Amino acid sequence: MNSIPYLGYGLGLRSQHWEDVLNNQPCGVDWFEIISENFMLTNGYPQQVLKKVRASYPVVMHGVSLSIGSHDPIDMPYLKSLKQLADWLEPAWISDHICWTGINRINSHDLLPVPYTEASLAHMVNKVDQVQNYLGRKILLENPSNYMEFSANTLNEWDFIKQLLTRADCMLLLDINNIYVTCFNHNLDPKCYIDAIPATRIGQVHLAGHEHHGNHIIDTHNTHINEDVLALYAYTMATKGCKNTMIEWDSDIPAFSTMLSELDRVRDSSEKYPLVNFSREKSVLEANHNPDRAHDLPSFKELMNNFQSCVLDNKNPGDWVSDKDNFSAAEQLNVYQYAYRKRLFDAIVEDYPQTRELTGGTEFDILIRTYIEHTPSTYATLEPYIQGFADFLKHQLSPHAEMAKTEAMISELRNQPQTKTVTLEMIAQMEPANLLNLKLRLGPMTKLAGNTLYVCDKLQVYRQELTDLENEGLQSIDQERNIGDALQRLYERELCTASNALTALQTLLKEFVPKGIFVRPEKW
Known part of the structure; x- marks a missing residue:
């Protein structure tokens, strides 16, 4: 199995920065990390961007849906898609x-x-x-940001991770911010955590920003790296050696120049701040570090069923969650209950702006919350779940279900493959008889819905209202055997006459061919 190369300092490849990276090829970043799921189900512009970036920089894959800790078996269709992406991309490594x-x-x-x-x-x-074994390579697994302690825990987090790395012979993606967050939330010493991790198992380091909520901290990836976290990072590099390091920034994403400046902060970090220590007299994890308790504990599957049931149904936990004086069991679980709903809510709102405006914000938000409460996701990625909201509105007899269907279609267009298209110059070189025998079809990034044409260019979807002649003409060209048959259809439906049919055709082609909506036939 493969080893982990040293690449230097990297950034997450986010869509807000694609043009900066492609146009400027910045030298201030050594490599990029992608979210695997964002590229697994698309053949469209995102994949074209990734191909170009990969030609200039090393790229690594970071997943969020492997669910390696679930009692369920591995999702093999997901793993197959992950391998297909890895085989195509040839990343330096894969993590989850x-x-x-x-x-x-x-x-x-x-x-x-x-x-x-x-x-x-x-x-x-x-x-x-x-x-x-399936991927044919070692993977990296990231230590989590942890907001809840199971009462059944018999190992502390770093001992659990050390044993996992050794027994599974895998590598660690060491997230320094997650260590800081976890140790604050559970009264632990971050230095002890870092000291316990074997340097030879660290393949990559993550850094990110967080938000303080009084009695707990949330790993948010939406702001600058905290100075205390940078001090922990500097200590890690001093004690473990230089490791591949990248910054995660996934919401409220700033300009690319800000990301480069943040990366410079990381390069220049040092132990100028004292290391924090959140430990108290005895943590729950330390108190429970007793293998003899195993026979008194709920089963692994039972714990997961309890947790998921409480998250989905918004219920308070039982004694399977460890209660703390400063961070109660209910508060710990509420972090996950809130995050579950907010993530789905925000994703749906982003994809249905016009439907929300037509419905009214308050009513629309109630519909989203109803969908989330009654329809848990069974998909590896968010896109199918978000698109399912349009079907939900149809079943709810929403008067704006058609608009939702259109917006779901628009989102789907962005993931369609780019194709070579016909140009006016190619049309102009054809003999009239050959033109009438030509078969054209609309490309996968084009969609007709009613009298509206939707065309996706990169990540932008443009719309154009059509006349009856334009709409029927485009449909006829797409559906009929050739352009001659398309003209005959227009004539039969009295949208043109025998004398102006060719003129109507020329007008259609001059208007719509430059928009790149017709796929170039393989044999031209």
Whole structure:
């Protein structure tokens, strides 16, 4: 299996920065990390961007849906898609998280905490082995940001991770910000955590920003890296050696120049700030570090069912969550309950702006919340779930279901493959008889809906209202055997006459061929 090369300092490749990267090829960044799921189900512009970036920079894949910690078996269709992307991209490495996203084939689209028990560890070791054998390479797994402690825990987090790395023979993506967040939330010493991790198992480091919520911290990836986190990073580099390092910034994404400046902060970081220590007299994890308790514990699957049920149904936890004086069991679980709903809500709002405006914000938001509460996701990625909201509105007899269907179609257009298209110059070189025998079809990034034409260019979708002649003409050209038959159809429907049919055709082609909507036939 492959080793992990040293690449230097990287950034996440986000769509807001694609043009900066493609046009400027910045030298201030050594490599890029992608979210695997964003490129697994698309043949469109995103894949074209990735191909160009990969030609100039090393790229690594970072996933969020492997669900390696779930009691469910590995999702083989997902793993197959992951391997197909990896075989095409040839990334320097592939990573995911020490977490689970759901059980019983439900996907929360969140990174959920695993119980730190021997049963959980043994299960994960077997699944990592299965994944690595299928991919033909070692994978990296990231330590999570943890907001909840299972009362059943018999190992602390770093001991669990050390054993997982050794027994599964995999590598670690060490997230320094997650260590800071977890240690604050559970009264632990970040230095002890870092000291416990074997340097030879660290393949990559993540840094990110977070938000303070009084008695707990949330890993948000929406702001600058905290100075204390940078100090922990500097300590890690001093004690573990230089490691591949990248910055995650996934919401409220700033200009690319800001990302480069943030990367310079990381390069220049040093231990100028004292290391934090959040530990108290005795943490719950330390108190529970007793393998003899194993026979008193709920089963691994039972813990996951309890957790998922409470998240989906917004219920308070039982005694399977460890209560704390400053961070109650209900508060711990609420972090996941809130994150689950917010992630799905925000994604749906983003894809249905016009439907929301027509429906009215308050009513539309109620419909989204109803959909989320009654329709948990069973998909590996968010896109099919978001598109399913249009069907939900249809079943709810919403007067704006057609608009939702159109907006779902627009989102789908962005993932369609780019194709070579016919140009006016090519048309002009044809003999009239050959033109009438020509078969043209609309490209996959083009869609007719009613009397509206939708055309996707890169990530932008443009719309144009059509006359009856334009609409029928485009449909006829797309559906009939050749252009001659398309003209005959227009004539039969009395949209043109025998004398002006060719003029009508020329007008259509001059208007719409330059928009790049017709696929170039293989044999031209």
